Amino acid sequence: MSNNEAVTGASANISTVTTTPAPRPASARRVRLTVSRVDPWSAMKVSFLLSVALGIAMVVMVFVLWTILAGMGVFDQVNGVVGEIVQDRNQRFDILDFVGLGRVLSLSIVIAVIDVIVITAIATLAAFLYNVSSALVGGLQLTLTDD
Structure with missing residues (x-):
């Protein structure tokens, strides 16, 4: 086998590479959606969990605010000022008879x-009202894009 035959054989095994044009960047896809109904049960569950949090x-x-105020000595200063006035x-x-930690935390838990x-009742009522109003006017229309 001569050098010419080896070169020709080697060149015969080389495949030609074709280049494809680069893909064009796709334009953003837009989709129009309508929120026609909100499930009151799911609205109630979500609002309950968020309001508990x-x-x-x-x-x-x-608790943190009361601890900071007690650490800064605010309650002692109020006791001193009221003691001078009265x-x-x-x-x-003693102001801590009125705003002691136990009393303040109990009141904050009740609130x-x-x-x-x-909040749970208002969110559930809002879902019902949205369903009634969307039945009249067609709901809330959203346009979503895919970039």
């Missing part, structure tokens, strides 16, 4: 429970 966050926030030696004023009930 909000209630827990509120109780924790009240100056009654028979009865000593959190009331908020859970109210």
Whole structure:
């Protein structure tokens, strides 16, 4: 086998590479959707869970705020100011009788429970009202794009 035959045989095995044009960037696809109904049961479940989380966050926030105020000595300063104003030696004023940690946390828990009930009821009522109004006007139309 000569050099010419080896070169020709080698060149015969090389396949030709074809290049395809680069794909054009696709334009954004737009879809119009209509929210025609909201399930009141699912709205109630979601609003209940979110309002419970909000209630827990509120109780924790009240505890942290009360601890910061107590650490800064705000309650002692209020006791001193009220003690100078009243100056009654028979009865000593103590603000912690009114805003002690137990009392403040109890009140914040009661408010959190009331908020859970109210927020859940309002969200469920809003789902019912949305369903009635969407039956009249056709619902909320959204345009979604896919980039």
